[in-house]
Amino acid sequence: MKRHFLMVDAAVLPEVFLKVLKAKELLASGEARNISAATRAVDLSRSAFYKYKDCIFDARSTQQIITVLATLLDENGALQALLGGISAAGGSVVTINQATPENGAAKVEVTVRTDTLRVSIEEMLAQLAQQRAVVEVHQGV
Structure with a gap:
């Protein structure tokens, strides 16, 4: 699915977007040191933050x-290796969410x-895909 961006005056947006x-x-x-602190500071639920x-x-x-x-094998160090690959490419990690x-x-x-x-970005993703514990990796939309 191709992304479609719009420029909208912030005055007409629902308050949740501004938060x-x-x-x-x-x-x-x-x-704010983490997402919990940031959402608390702006009176926003964490679920709304993650949604948007x-x-x-x-x-x-x-x-x-x-x-x-990414889909990673359930092995010690798999997440650390992925994050290390992002860092080695010069990327800066903002948030991490991992499912059970x-x-x-x-x-x-x-x-x-x-x-x-x-x-x-394509080169970074290709490098990450070469890691042994990476089953699949791609850019989200």
Whole structure:
């Protein structure tokens, strides 16, 4: 599914969208140490934050954020290796969500700032796909 972006005046948006943006700003600036603290500071549920965090961006922001979706083998160090690969490519991890492993594998969602990448997003994903514990990896939409 191809993404379709719109520019909308913030004044007409539901308050939840503005709170998600503010929470993301608190996380990016370091004013909030984690998602729980950021959502508490803006009076937003964590579930609403997770629902919208990858879909709402400030048009003034020059940093690009992507979501890396991966399936990892349920082995010690698999997540650490994935995160190390992202870091080695110059990406900066913003959030990590990992599901409980089922049938020997776990789904992982990593939000990554790409403004400091030393390789293209495609190259980073190709490098991550070469890791032994990575079953599948792709960019989220």
